[in-house]
Amino acid sequence: xxxxxxxxxxxxxxxxxxxxxxxxxxxxxxxxxxxxxxxxxxxxxxxxxxxxxxxxxxxxxxxxxxxxxxxxxxxxxxxxx
Numbered sequence: 001x002x003x004x005x006x007x008x009x010x011x012x013x014x015x016x017x018x019x020x021x022x023x024x025x026x027x028x029x030x031x032x033x034x035x036x037x038x039x040x041x042x043x044x045x046x047x048x049x050x051x052x053x054x055x056x057x058x059x060x061x062x063x064x065x066x067x068x069x070x071x072x073x074x075x076x077x078x079x080x081x
Contacts, residue, residue, distance in 0.1 A: 003027045006035065 002024065009016060009028045016026055020038045028036040042050075067075070 001025045001027055001037075003029050003034070006030045 006028055026038040027034045
């Protein structure tokens with residue numbers, strides 16, 4: 001990933017977009033800190049896979065977790081008070 005200062009990015013936006021279209025990821029910095037990132041868009045299949053992976057990680061993390069005598073509905077009601 002290459003970095004470009006914000007001022008330069010404003011002046012060279014067309015060039016940067018061409019580089020991103022070629023697959024490059026570019027970080028835009030302001031005062032030496034990354035404030036934005038230009039990257040090619042994800043396709044629908046990649047986004048779907050990411051969502052499925054997140055759900056699988058949540059299911060895995062919840063295995064073996066017990067609420068004891070409590071029920072999730074009781075916790076929801078308690079949170080609304």
